[in-house]
Amino acid sequence: MKYLSTRDKQIRLSAAEAIKMGLSRDGGLLTPETIPVIDEAFIKSLIPAPYPVRAAKVMALYLDDYPEAELLSFAGSAYGADRFDTPAAAPLRKVDDATYCLELWHGPTSAFKDMALQMLPRLLSAALVKTGETKTACILVATSGDTGKAAMEGFADVPRTSIMVFYPKDGVSEIQEAQMVTQEGGNVGVCAVVGNFDDAQAGVKRIFSDTAIRDTLDKRGVFLSSANSINWGRILPQIVYYISAYCDLLRDGVLVMGDKVNFCVPTGNFGDILAAYYAMRMGLPVGKLICASNRNNILTDFLRTGVYDRNRKFYTTMSPSMDILISSNLERLLYDLSGENDAEVRGYMAALSRDGKYQVSEGIKTALNGVYWGGFCDERGTSDTIGRYWRDYGYLIDTHTAVAADVLEQYRAATGDRTVSVFASTASPYKFCDHVLDAIGQPPKGTGTALLDQLHEATGTPVPTRLAALKRKQRRFDLSAEKADMDAVVLNFLK
Numbered sequence: 001m002k003y004l005s006t007r008d009k010q011i012r013l014s015a016a017e018a019i020k021m022g023l024s025r026d027g028g029l030l031t032p033e034t035i036p037v038i039d040e041a042f043i044k045s046l047i048p049a050p051y052p053v054r055a056a057k058v059m060a061l062y063l064d065d066y067p068e069a070e071l072l073s074f075a076g077s078a079y080g081a082d083r084f085d086t087p088a089a090a091p092l093r094k095v096d097d098a099t100y101c102l103e104l105w106h107g108p109t110s111a112f113k114d115m116a117l118q119m120l121p122r123l124l125s126a127a128l129v130k131t132g133e134t135k136t137a138c139i140l141v142a143t144s145g146d147t148g149k150a151a152m153e154g155f156a157d158v159p160r161t162s163i164m165v166f167y168p169k170d171g172v173s174e175i176q177e178a179q180m181v182t183q184e185g186g187n188v189g190v191c192a193v194v195g196n197f198d199d200a201q202a203g204v205k206r207i208f209s210d211t212a213i214r215d216t217l218d219k220r221g222v223f224l225s226s227a228n229s230i231n232w233g234r235i236l237p238q239i240v241y242y243i244s245a246y247c248d249l250l251r252d253g254v255l256v257m258g259d260k261v262n263f264c265v266p267t268g269n270f271g272d273i274l275a276a277y278y279a280m281r282m283g284l285p286v287g288k289l290i291c292a293s294n295r296n297n298i299l300t301d302f303l304r305t306g307v308y309d310r311n312r313k314f315y316t317t318m319s320p321s322m323d324i325l326i327s328s329n330l331e332r333l334l335y336d337l338s339g340e341n342d343a344e345v346r347g348y349m350a351a352l353s354r355d356g357k358y359q360v361s362e363g364i365k366t367a368l369n370g371v372y373w374g375g376f377c378d379e380r381g382t383s384d385t386i387g388r389y390w391r392d393y394g395y396l397i398d399t400h401t402a403v404a405a406d407v408l409e410q411y412r413a414a415t416g417d418r419t420v421s422v423f424a425s426t427a428s429p430y431k432f433c434d435h436v437l438d439a440i441g442q443p444p445k446g447t448g449t450a451l452l453d454q455l456h457e458a459t460g461t462p463v464p465t466r467l468a469a470l471k472r473k474q475r476r477f478d479l480s481a482e483k484a485d486m487d488a489v490v491l492n493f494l495k
């Protein structure tokens, strides 16, 4: 199977090349030329299978240059007991008879990014071999918190890769900083940048486009690559858990084969909910995909009006991983809904960069409304939902998950749809102790890792072991740089 650019179908690459490159040279997103179909027999065969087997079988449908046995060995270690705290990897938790929560934060960094960032490094390092690449890949990441840690944890000590993460000095939580500066691995580097996230990101983009740096690194046998969610190697592992959730609902007798299920997903860059869409297009019986946003509700407006308009105020919220105004992966959805019309997609994306907005055709709008429903939840609603879930169900959820839980209720109230629904839980509440404590009526006392204990004592829920261990971990990195010196940091790191 080939991978095509959403902006130019003539660009055709193998899966390994697509994963190695991340983004197409024309700026488009590399997307499978056909969507493989699964039938009832396939779904049935996955019901008794452990998570790594489910993952290998689903991913093999898309990656014909990776033998299934190779994928199985990758999935076995990616989702293994030394990395995930449950063999189910992505377990379902029942809320009530019609509502289930898909917990995606049981991996090493307690955020859903682990589901993909534990697989991507293995896929990428194999891609180097498959494509005859002789150089080492250096992954550069600018992070606002979650992605940097999950990417380092995934790439640590992966052969023929290295990773350098830049984070804004005063822009991440104390827990997030502690997670990053204690990271182990011989091929990792971390540096605080004086400035905000945009400064760190602008610095990384500048390094990517600097041909002098590229030449220097080339002579040292290194090329730069990226691990953000436009890489197909990050979307594919996410398709697996939607199919896996359906298998679990069949296994537990909640559904019978063919029954529909709705998925509600807290959305930022549109990667997670796009994976649910691919699962549906593959033949998984899905009713509606419910796209949940926080106060940055650009997607809610888009789904209701067909106009995507980023000319609006940006809000910093308590669900920071969803604070985003350009949802890059939407481009893959537009490509599919337009009937793979690359010229049409190219037009929308040109309008977005020229005017900051575009309006989709009537055809796309109708198709969108057939599949998606969009809603948003503000700060007050997020906090109230965490409190209500704790009181009513004894279930402690984080700020991102709460947005999804609330929007699912809005959807039901608006439509009367009683289809069994699954909402995605994307982070452990222990990553956002301060907001979660406030929401359950326990004002936070102290800062940083001290709050882990307070939340544990207030709720009796277990602290994820790796977060609890942060207190005892050695700080390994103490590097900090001005924005202008980031190039030197990279060149020094790759010496």
Ligand SMILES: *Cc1c(COP(=O)(O)O)cnc(C)c1O
Pocket: 111, 112, 113, 146, 229, 266, 267, 268, 269, 270, 271, 272, 273, 321, 322, 400, 426, 427
């Ligand atoms: C990244 C992230 C999201 C948003 O996922 P997208 O794939 O970017 O839509 C939601 N919640 C958490 C905790 C995240 O880290």
